[in-house]
Amino acid sequence: MSSTAGVPIAIGPADPAPTLLVKAVTEGGGTVTDLDEAHGFVFAGPVSAFPERLPANVRWVQLPAAGVEDWFAAGIIQAHPGVEFTSAAGAFAASVAEHALAMLLAGVRYLPEQLRATSWRQEEFYPHVGSLRGKTVTILGAGGIGRALIPLLVPLGTRIIAVNRSGRPVTGPGIPDDVETVPADQLGRVWSHTDHVVIAAPATAETRHIVGAEELARLGPTSWVINVARGSLIDTDALVAALTAGSIGGAGLDVTDPEPLPDGHPLWTLPTVILTPHDSNPPHLRLAAFADHVAANVARFVAGAELLAPIDPARGY
Numbered sequence: 001m002s003s004t005a006g007v008p009i010a011i012g013p014a015d016p017a018p019t020l021l022v023k024a025v026t027e028g029g030g031t032v033t034d035l036d037e038a039h040g041f042v043f044a045g046p047v048s049a050f051p052e053r054l055p056a057n058v059r060w061v062q063l064p065a066a067g068v069e070d071w072f073a074a075g076i077i078q079a080h081p082g083v084e085f086t087s088a089a090g091a092f093a094a095s096v097a098e099h100a101l102a103m104l105l106a107g108v109r110y111l112p113e114q115l116r117a118t119s120w121r122q123e124e125f126y127p128h129v130g131s132l133r134g135k136t137v138t139i140l141g142a143g144g145i146g147r148a149l150i151p152l153l154v155p156l157g158t159r160i161i162a163v164n165r166s167g168r169p170v171t172g173p174g175i176p177d178d179v180e181t182v183p184a185d186q187l188g189r190v191w192s193h194t195d196h197v198v199i200a201a202p203a204t205a206e207t208r209h210i211v212g213a214e215e216l217a218r219l220g221p222t223s224w225v226i227n228v229a230r231g232s233l234i235d236t237d238a239l240v241a242a243l244t245a246g247s248i249g250g251a252g253l254d255v256t257d258p259e260p261l262p263d264g265h266p267l268w269t270l271p272t273v274i275l276t277p278h279d280s281n282p283p284h285l286r287l288a289a290f291a292d293h294v295a296a297n298v299a300r301f302v303a304g305a306e307l308l309a310p311i312d313p314a315r316g317y
Contacts, residue, residue, distance in 0.1 A: 006031035007302045010038035010058075013045040020291040028298025040301050042294050047074050060084045060301055063311075064290055066092055066144070067230055069203045072316055087317070089202075089309040090144030091293035092281040096254075097148035099280035100198050100228045103252030107224040108132055108196070112250070112274055130222060133157035138194040140210060141201025141229060142181070147172045149198060150179060161190050163201075191218035196226070202317035203230035213238035222249040228280050231257030240266050243273060254280045 009030035011017035017032065021042060025032050035041060035051070040060040043050060047070050054061070061080070063071060066089045071077050077085050106112065110128040117125075135158055139146040142162035150160055151174025160179045162170040167183030182190055187210070197219070201207050211225060212235035219225070225248060227234055236257050242248045250272030259278065267273050281289075293308065300307050311317065 007040065007298075008033040008038045009040040009042060009298060009301075010035040011042045011044065012051075013043070013049045018044065018287060018291075020287055021294060024291040024295035025298050028295045029302035030298045040298065042298075044290070047071055047076065050074075050076050054080055054083060058083060060086070060307065062086050062088075062294060062297055064088055066090070066309075067203055068311055068317055069230070072313075077311060077313055081313075084307065085311040086297060086307045087309045087311050088290055088293055089317075090147075091289045091309075092286060093144035093148035095282075095285050095289065096145050096200070096228050096280045097152060099254060099276070100145070100149055100200070100226050100252075101152045103226050103228075103254070103274050103276075104137070104196060104198065104224055105132070106274055107226075107250045107252055107272075108135075108222075113271060116271075132196075135159070135195040136161060136193055137196045137198060138163060138190050140187070140197060140199045140233075141207075142170045143200065143202075145200040145228065146170065146198075147175065149200070150175045161194065163187055163190065191215055194219065194223070196224045199225070199227040199229050199233050201229050201233060203232050204316040208232050209235040209238075211235065211239075213241070216242040216248055219248050221247060224249050224252060226252040228254045231255040231259050236267075240270070243270050246272075250274070254278055 007030045009025045009032060011021050011032055012035065021044060022032050036055050038058055041058050042062045044064045061083055063085060066087055068087050108130045110125060114125055133156060137153055137158050138161040139149060140163045142164045146162055147170060153160055154176060162179055162181045163184055164181065165184050167181060169181045170179055199211060210233050216238055239251060243251060252274040254276045255278055261267060267275060297308050
């Protein structure tokens with residue numbers, strides 16, 4: 001597989017490597033080679049398949065996932081302090097943002113109950129059908145997914161609060177200047193004027209149960225909570241209690257804690273819950289998006305530029 005042109009980049013663990021990833025490496029200015037000769041390593045497998053040791057020539061590893069808590073749990077990133085690891089954060093943002101919007105609109109428009117109906121119940125449903133126009137949507141974790149979601153929400157007439165770690169204004173194509181940005185350490189002040197919440201933050205020790213009983217209690221009876229990040233960001237027991245009591249409008253969950261959600265769990269039968277089996281980023285969409293991310297990062301690696309989605313071992317993402 002070796003070649004004399006371009007920066008040597010290995011692709012693993014499959015051999016032969018997926019055609020899209022080979023094309024991404026070459027388009028980025030690299031050449032596909034064996035790991036023993038590579039300066040960069042595009043890893044496209046599960047955590048369990050990662051090599052026990054990396055050759056000393058490898059300076060950069062591209063991981064295939066946006067969330068990297070499993071890689072930290074396995075000690076892989078900590079075991080290679082001289083190697084720069086990057087995640088796929090942002091690569092799948094468009095697909096996940098679409099899914100989040102679909103869940104939020106379905107909930108606000110009272111579609112779950114209407115889809116279950118087997119008779120004409122117009123007068124009963126009328127009071128429950130809402131709108132996002134004029135409502136405030138808070139996005140917890142305004143990274144790649146949040147930046148992709150904001151331009152989808154803006155035409156619907158929503159007010160948006162973006163919560164991120166730094167509090168720096170969230171910018172990007174289609175993001176208006178009047179989006180309010182709040183640092184994570186001031187999250188407590190947003191709940192009293194939030195109508196709906198979309199969770200898109202990384203899973204770390206600090207973000208575990210970032211939405212719990214106290215936060216849910218400060219929402220209203222028509223508020224929907226959407227989670228497209230990781231199940232651990234919501235206190236599941238507190239969520240079930242709030243849904244059962246009717247103190248919030250509902251929840252749209254593409255991720256759960258525990259996951260997979262076991263048969264018989266209350267979330268399966270609560271009428272104000274939309275559940276999808278962590279498929280906001282399905283495999284047939286994932287590889288193409290990951291290949292685009294790889295091409296961009298290979299080009300940056302070849303040029304000696306800052307890489308996309310660098311992982312900070314101190315922060316855990």
